[in-house]
Amino acid sequence: MTLGRDFRLLWLGRTLSDTGDYVIPAALAIAVVQATESAGALALVLACATVPRLLLLPLGGVVGDRWSPRQIALLADLARAGTQLVIGIELVLGAFRLTDLAVAAALAGAASAFALPTASPLVAGTTGVADRARANTLLGISRAAARVVGPALGGALVLTVGSGWAFLLDAATFAVSAAILAILRPAPVPARSGAGARPGLLRDLADGWSELRRHRWFPVSLVGHATWNLAAAVLLSLGPVIVIRDLGGERTWVALLQAGALGLLVGSLLASRTGGTGRFRLRVERPVLMANLGLALYALPLVLLAVRAPGYALIGGYALALAGLGFLNPVWETAVQQHIPADRLARVSAYDILVSLAAMPLGYALAPLAAREFGTTVPLLLTAVLVFVTTAGTAAVPAVRRLRTEPVVPAPEVPGPSAPGAPDHDPPVARPDPVRPAPGPA
Template sequence: MVMRLLVGRCLSALGTALIPTTLTLAVLRAGGGEGELGLVLAAELVPLLVLLPVGGVLADRVRPARVVLLADLTRCLSQAVIAGELLLGVYRVADLVLLSAVAGVAIAFGSPAVPRLVVAVVPGPERLRVNARIGVVTSLSAVAAPAIAGTITVVAGPGWAAGVTAVVFAGSALTLGGVRAPVLAPESGGVRAPVLTSKFGGVRRPLPVGRELAARGPGFGRELVEGWREISRRPWFVACVVGHGVWHFMAGLFLTLGPVVAVRDLGGEASWALVVQCGTVGMVLGVFLAPRLPVRRPLVVVQIGAACYVFPMAALAAGAPLPVMAGAYAVALFGLGLLSPLWETVVADEVPESALGRVRSFDQLISFASRPFGLAVAAPLAGVAGIAAPAVVGGVLVAAANLIAIAWAPGRVQRR
């Protein structure tokens, strides 16, 4: 089942990363400009942000494999319709907007279910290793996807690229949807489920895998409130998520302003490609090493990893030469590579499975919202204050927000 989970996550990440390039080229071929392209890409983001809390509740109500199956099948159908229209020569921006919105709804419901699926399938001692493997395959998929979509579009057209994306999502739906988790006996007859003590000293009871929350009785509003209570009683989680939101925002700034500086001052487009490639190597290396390093306080490593984004911001502010810029970005993504599997594992260990979907939906909401906001405001900020000033302020903020959060990481929390 673990191998099936890895293959499914790889396919899902590949399909997700194929979509932006395919949509961009489709809009451009339809004669659309920046406004139309922005509208198509935003159409996916808006329903995603609005519906993520709802998706978190659903993820805690329904078997995670079932939710992921339906979400990826929906994305498969939306891409298939796009492929059909483009292959028939129908280039309508309005249709692309609508179908992108459908995909955003599917992501909102499917994303919070994925951590629950991992928890349901992978035993606690193995989660860090499996999360690291998932991080490697998803990172490589995200890197390969633009090249795949671009090549298919150049050779055969965006319709075929959308068709390939639909096939990829069909594969991820059938793979992840077929994951079968072990089923625990529900509490009944006055016999209580086993009690587990979390590393924070709290008490948590495992939710029987596959049991539908609809049978429990609480309504949507009550479950949403209970999910927020699970979040609010964990100040370490709130502090870390705020810090992660800051680095996502700064990533939006850097990924907008960095290419401008690279093309203008560092030798052209090839120089920015080198920066991105160095970052990719750093992230894969970090994800690979995360389960192999002797980490005793994972939350501390997580926050230091997020704070490493100060280095590319500092290089951007200083107008550093290409080797320094590339090295700084590699260090930043190495830190994020360490962060990803450690964070996934700590949250899965410390949050009751019955609330994991709702808690992670809050985490994902902050992340999904922050980076597009950074992308949107980068150019206006640079137009008013130049590049150096926002980069300096951003570097200070990303370091401070994440390092301060370490104060909420209890000293007794150690890696198992």
């Protein structure tokens, strides 16, 4: 069965914008360093992008559930196209100013806080229940491919025509994505039965968090996802120094990053075999359990780095670990879309992203401090234990073990007024109504 027109358009827009986003890191770093020769300036720009995103994510989830996810995503793409266009023009004209870049980064980060929670509702609105696993794996594969192609394209642009053109390319991808969203026609989110006056912001935020906690497999898994991101920050903070100094130099580190990108792609391809029919179908009846066990593989490169294993072993271990992430992302997205009611999906997705990604700045901050006090081996081994226990340990939770690919469809709610404070039941799941990272880990 072929995925429908609306999803194919959504996939095209997401693939283009993902590729543009992966072009930017190299261009951003080179532009800031060339203009300021300061690592602190680069850290400032990155912080300007990250802090608004994290602070505004819960609000973005509320907005995504209250209004049309398509319209919110369209406006966010237009905003990000504008910020990248301004910086690109400044760089091309040689009129770059750090203040402008910091402001543009903050605006783009704020826009992404509203765009990210719409990803799952848009997938759910453009696919049927039976097609969501295939849709999410296709998005996962294209995202992993963009992670391989984007940096290479970014490097080529920076070395040939300059950093500004990388920003202009990113602006163009956001503009095309916005144009695609303008003609997209996702299925509307069904109204909650018995709904009266629209609740306030705090009530909406509380309802989203309550919905997340109601599914016991969700918060348990989310702890593991957050720990994975913390561990990734530790490895990316301490790894370059160790590898460049002791394990083969810059080429080994570049090879490790490329192997990780390829591993991510392989994991996404593996996830694509878990749905549908066919000769090489991989039967996975407990998807969240298997995906969490895949994340536990990240303990391997942490241990190998701690014991100063040979470069080839570390590269292989990192590729295997990222394959676990590539497998988790589409499988987790599908489970969330199948089990979370459509009218709360954006809020739950926002909390998912917030908790997962907020652990990364913590890892970046703590890793150098711990290394200075105890050496690099202790934080690496400690983080390996933490990520293994919190991800593989979810196997001990009955709600994780029992969760199946297909959700249990609740009895339909009888229309009528609801008593104040009465629990809301999930609407029937078999409706045509949506990404770690994250969407699980990033």
